[in-house]
Amino acid sequence: MVEKVVKFIGRDVIEENRKKAEGLRRLYDEAGVAVLEFLGGPGSGKTTLIERLVERMLKDFRPQEIGYIGGDVATTLDTERIARYGVRHVQINTGGTCHLEVPHVEAAIKALGGVDALKQLKVLIIENVGNIICPFNFPLGAHARIMVADVAEGEDKFIKHPLSTRVSDIIVINKVDLAEPIGININKMIEDAKRLNPRAPIFLVSAKTGEGLEELYQHLLGVINSSRKG
């Protein structure tokens, strides 16, 4: 009596996961939306920086053309802050996972209204879970991955996290107004980041004082425009 069936599967799950991120990018390009992903340690100032950037964006874009997906273990606090600007928004709570993955973003896009909703957007901001390591390992198909590291995290941030630094497209050193009172050598941080990642532009900003924001915004605007053309 046959009690057992041997079922051949032959699926490479690593390859499948890698293809999923590529699938997301194809979706964004199909919808004509530029996707900017913000990554960085908890408290590095990602959300505050995004608030400042959205404020600036609203001079060039309408609120309904901007989307925001916030990733956090818990709470909707970050998304509530960005929602105040009238942009399309959705919060993902991972419930414990330290990073966003493709299925999270797929669910968020569905909640926003799917491809049709994406088509209405010119730019979509994804704010990953506050974590300087794991999110960098899980691409979400973004046109630009922006690493946010603040001076209060210490001068050694970049050399201690070479992979995160290497895979980023844009590097932002935030809270530069604190460098002097704390005694942080920003030049050392810049050197380290440049050595690890020669191609990523580095921006020194303070989301609080506004220092460096316009230069960062102009660069992001360039990314948005060229991503939407391609």
Added chain:
Amino acid sequence: MHETSIALSILAAVEDAFKETPGAKRVTRIRLQVGMLSLVDPEALRFALKVVSRDTPAENAEIEIEMVKPRFRCLKCGYEWEPSDEDIERISSDPQLSTLVHINPDVLASYLTCPRCGSNEVDIVRGKGVIVHSIDIEVDEGGGQGEQEQMKENSRPPGGA
């Protein structure tokens, strides 16, 4: 590194196959082929898979893991070769190189040269992935086509009908 994420993907592939099988009761064995360039720790993967498969049809399945050696092919002259055990040890124990390879094994290809023609254009043809090869499924005594034919066979008296 992130063996839990991989375990969840394996479980999804296993559950897809399980659902396609008529009369399936439970999964008794999962055969995995783990490429050495995936730098996945097989024991961490085994543990993660055991944990995530609790309360699923794959709970308590035997997990068989075969480690697959990488195989490279020169895109210029077509020569194929496998690295020595020493090469593999060197890659896995170098923290920067092993992390880069883990995220994108194709990065390794840029460090390789063809032993025959010296070209830098090398492709990795095997050893990057984690393949869910096959599973053994315990099926319901009443289910499955092949199974019913087997029952007819057994019920025929010896010497023919």
